[in-house]
Amino acid sequence: MSALSTNQKQIAIVGGGPGGLTLALILQKYGIQTTIYEREMHDKSRERGGSLDIHEETGQKVLKEAGVYEKFQELARYEGEDFRLFDKAGRIYLDEETDSHEKGTRPEIDRGALCELLLDEMDAENIKYGYKLERCVSLENGMTELHFENGVVETVDLLIGADGAFSHVRPLLTDIDIEYSGLTMLELNVLSVEVNHPDLAEFNKRGKMFALADHKGLIGQLNGDGRIKVYACLMVERNWIETCGIPFHQAKEAKEQLLALFSDWDDQLKNYIRYAGDVIIPRRIYTLPVGFKWNRHKGVTLIGDAAHVMSPFAGEGVNMAMFDAMELALAIVRNSLHIEKAIEEYEDIMYEYSSEKAQESENSLKLCFSKDAAINLAEMMNSFQENRDL
Ligand SMILES: Cc1cc2nc3c(=O)[nH]c(=O)nc-3n(C[C@H](O)[C@H](O)[C@H](O)COP(=O)(O)OP(=O)(O)OC[C@H]3O[C@@H](n4cnc5c(N)ncnc54)[C@H](O)[C@@H]3O)c2cc1C
Structure with a gap:
């Protein structure tokens, strides 16, 4: 048994979306047990649908770390990278077709398939469905008390909010709220x-x-x-x-x-x-505002949309959620479950890369809904391609 597998620390992950599942799976791989508390009565990712592009430098890297990259490749749709761009008159500006012999860097997978892939590798007893977090309270001894809608109260050493844009963990760390x-x-x-x-x-x-x-x-x-x-x-x-x-x-x-x-x-x-x-x-x-940071708090942190929800127009949300999960998991492992040190290391690096992606997402939203958006987006994508070809 490794040193880490004897951990007695109670680690709670609130939210069983792509971020929470990835975090639990990577920690499980290193012998660290966690409990996911998910508000739904069962995995609802299929019903939440939507195809997600998984980026080589973030999402795919994480799937490798989690040990599910081969399975991901069986499900990934490389042809899903095809992209067509029109204006309202039906005039076409871009018609990109993926080369069938050369794999691209951002294949697609349905959200349901991605979550199932992660769930299949996890110890099922570590996920509790029907646990909607209502509020959490910081205790004097540094632990956090979780109050669930079903009446259950749990006390934990480390609380990770992976509960999306409307996080119930975030208010413990900041007064700043999401903006329309x-x-x-x-x-x-x-x-x-x-x-x-x-x-x-x-x-x-x-x-x-x-x-x-x-x-x-x-x-x-x-x-x-x-x-x-x-x-x-x-x-x-x-x-x-x-x-x-x-x-x-x-x-x-x-x-x-x-x-x-x-x-x-x-x-x-x-x-x-x-x-x-x-x-x-x-x-x-x-x-959330670009560059948003919260007050560092003993034993509590956030990942994914709870930490930095951004517009979906750069396709970064799920990639960031999984990347956060990996960075936090590895910081916990590196620091042998020294939680404060792990949180510090994770948050410092996460603020840096996520604010860059949040800025890109904000710029992309503005561009996509500008007056002559099709022309502007085509120009931007063409110049990006030219720079890559240089
Ligand atoms: C329309 C749309 C299109 C998108 N398209 C893309 C795309 O193409 N590419 C991309 O990368 N991203 C896209 N995104 C963003 C992406 O879906 C999110 O960034 C990603 O799902 C974040 O993962 P997460 O695990 O942090 O949070 P979520 O996926 O939101 O998961 C949160 C989980 O927490 C649970 N939960 C919530 N509250 C509680 C509570 N109080 N107690 C217990 N559990 C709770 C929820 O049920 C859920 O299971 C899109 C988003 C939208 C809205």
Whole structure:
């Protein structure tokens, strides 16, 4: 038995998303036991859907450290990197197709498949479902008391908030809260697109389609289960979902009203809304300020969206969540469970790399919803490619 496997420290991870699962798995690999407390009654990652691009220098590196890279490669969709960019008139600006002989650096995987991959490797008894954290209290002896909605109270030496944008751990560390970014995304799904709507399947191709204009956007993203996940994006007031008058639970009427908002857009682009099924999920996009830091606190820290939620327009969120998990896990191991030292090392390095990515994500959001977004984004991507080729 290694020294670390005899650890008596109670380590709680709140949240069983990609960040929390990765952290628990890497620590498990080093013989350090943790408990994940997840508010849902079972793993809901499949229902939360969405395809995620896993970056070579961050997400993939972490999957190697966690020992699941080979399995990831079996599931990864390298062709999912294909990217098409249009304006509202259907004019095409970019049509990037992945070379079938050369693997790219940012393959796609569905969120559900990624979480299952991590879960399959974990000791199941270390995840407690149906544990929604309501509040936590710092005790004088440096430990933290966790109060769950189901009435259970636990006391731990180390608490890691991996509970996403609306973290219930973050208030223990700071008064700063998430801010609405100005962007609202309406999520729709076109199921079995190849069978049900071959015209749209052909138009979208194997990866992502972005149509951007007039501070609005239509995004299509082919997922591994054959659906196209669609996001209709609008820069609107924070309370627009409540005040717009669109009955999101009556899909037929809601889609009519959505189509009216895109009335001067190309017909093929409007098919992303027309062909979508009956579930429409409105999502406000929130962010923490770029460069956000909290007050260092004995025995408590944050990873992933809880630490630095950013706009999804640089595709960094999940990569950062997993990278944080790896950095924190390795700091705990390096410091032989000396928690204060581990937190210090992790937070210092995390602030640095995550603020850089948060800035990129903020810039990307502004660019994607600028007046002539398609032109601007094409120019940016072309110059990025030229610099890479130099
Ligand atoms: C529309 C959209 C599209 C996106 N697209 C991309 C993309 O293409 N690429 C990318 O990299 N990122 C993308 N992201 C961001 C990405 O999904 C997140 O950055 C990532 O999931 C963060 O992982 P996490 O583990 O930190 O948090 P989460 O995935 O939010 O997981 C948090 C977990 O904590 C649980 N939880 C929450 N509150 C509590 C509580 N009180 N008690 C117990 N458990 C709790 C939740 O149920 C959940 O399981 C997108 C986000 C959105 C909204």
